[in-house]
Amino acid sequence: MSSALEIRNVSRSFGATNVLQDVSLSVPLSGCVGLLGTSGSGKSTILRIIAGLEEPTAGQVLVDGQDMRAVPVEQRGMALVFQKALLFPHLNVIDNVAFPARMAGQRRAEARRHAMDYLELVQLADYARRPVGKLSGGQEQRISLARALARNPRILLLDEPFASLDVQLREDMYELIRTIRAQLAPTIVLVTHDRQEASILADSIAVLDDGRILQHGTVHQLHYQPATQAVNRLLGGLNAIPGEVSDGRHHSVLGHLPVQDDAPDGPALLVVRQEALTLIPPDESGPSTLKGAVSALTSLGARTLVRVTVYSGDSNPPAPPAGRGPQDPAVGGASTWDEGPAATLTVDVAGNPHLLPGQVVGVGLQDNRGWAVPA
Ligand SMILES: Nc1ncnc2c1ncn2[C@@H]1O[C@H](COP(=O)(O)OP(=O)(O)OP(=O)(O)O)[C@@H](O)[C@H]1O
Ligand SMILES: [Mg+2]
Structure with a gap:
């Protein structure tokens, strides 16, 4: 009963x-x-x-x-x-x-x-x-x-x-x-x-x-679709990028991403689950792909959290200096990329992605759509 x-x-x-x-x-x-x-x-x-x-x-x-x-x-x-x-x-x-x-x-x-x-x-x-x-x-x-x-x-x-x-x-x-x-x-x-x-x-x-x-x-x-950043945090969401909503898009360091239709205009955080992001080799990424440098790696055993610092200015870091390929851990780093304000994204990937801090990567977003919560 x-x-x-x-x-x-x-x-x-x-x-x-x-x-x-x-x-x-x-x-x-x-x-x-x-x-x-x-x-x-x-x-x-x-x-x-x-x-x-x-x-x-x-x-x-x-x-x-x-x-x-x-x-x-x-x-x-x-x-x-x-x-x-x-x-x-x-x-x-x-x-x-x-x-x-x-x-x-x-x-x-x-x-x-x-x-x-x-x-x-x-x-x-x-x-x-x-x-x-x-x-x-x-x-x-x-x-x-x-x-x-x-x-x-x-x-x-x-x-x-x-x-x-x-x-x-x-x-x-x-x-x-x-x-x-x-x-x-x-x-x-x-x-x-x-x-x-x-x-x-x-x-x-x-x-x-x-x-x-x-x-x-x-x-x-x-x-x-968390109602607030507090809900996002309690549910383990790691990404909340500050910006502004207008005309159904969130404008931030990451660009101008479509968000839910009823998001009110004004300051808002763009919430993107770490599992909804993927890492893409920089040479395979398209013009709309975000690019950034790996800033930290945290192994969870069977999964790894990869922190990527993404800069504004067409979201593209400058090309690495000649003779230092993207695999070189010395490449990248905030000082050589200081193109504008930065955002750090956390990407949840399966296994060990074999990346090094400083390495340039592309970051893809599932459905190319985000979710905005009040800032
Ligand atoms: N009899 C009581 N007298 C005074 N304060 C109380 C009493 N019972 C609970 N509280 C207070 O109410 C709040 C909520 O307590 P509650 O036990 O419901 O929390 P909880 O979410 O179950 O926490 P936990 O996860 O630690 O078990 C706490 O701040 C607690 O100190
Ligand atoms: Mg209790």
Whole structure:
């Protein structure tokens, strides 16, 4: 069973501090919304208000259109999984999972049978009789999830449940969430500060900053059409070039690039994802290709971030001095290219591009189109 969740104009203050300011958010039936924000932005406070563990100062929480104000925590049909698994140390695995059913008055044998179904779902049926003190962090989290699911919640609230797990375990947990969505289809709010995790698991992402929702959109919209530079940064965008929008184009050191039709005229940052840029050998680039010099390389292992300094003045650096080819690391450098204002672009490339600082490269932009946000 699943429900639609709506948070309407919710604010929360502690004393004089406004922790949440007019937060509105809708999660459709069986949908999964990722709530992404930095530490202290108010993510856990939102979850606690949804669950009924905290009162909003203003605003409403609605489930299938019903105001939850007068509905006690245990009757809201929700389950909350915390960042740190809160298992009862004196109970073994199966009795931890059976606990909510026991509290609801079910007989022990029946509650255990029901719990076993969920232990199977999280692939820990073999651990049913184990004391909870003898589990790994990942196993503890899976048991917390099984216990939450055993309550058959209409809404599953996940508060950074995978933050402390290693990469492999996290990927196993992502698979488990996919299985849970396919088999049980609860409505999910997933709190995370990991943009990749939000992108992998959620249908849409709401970006929270300082108690406000900056943007709620699809994973693609947030990456390629951020509402503001703050959203771009939180989604890991590395390029924001200052300039001015007029007549549907952004004018900057990089030239005059078409941007979205409804971009207002005035000062604006041109946002271009590092993955939407490609490096082109300078001799293969066309007249409209940007050219610049490599200023830094950062290896990410399987990928490399290449920083390229691009100068204005037809965007072309002067030819290298005779006898020093473009492969020569001594070539380039800001001092020999001082043609005008510069911009630095970061390009994300696969593998090791075998470039050296100072080397001249062309930079291509997918679709030759950018996205402008207010400066
Ligand atoms: N009971 C409280 N009294 C006073 N301030 C509080 C209380 N609970 C939370 N806050 C403050 O509200 C802000 C938001 O807290 P919250 O726990 O919601 O952030 P968060 O986004 O979940 O952060 P994190 O990623 O670190 O878990 C913080 O500045 C916190 O100090
Ligand atoms: Mg938190």
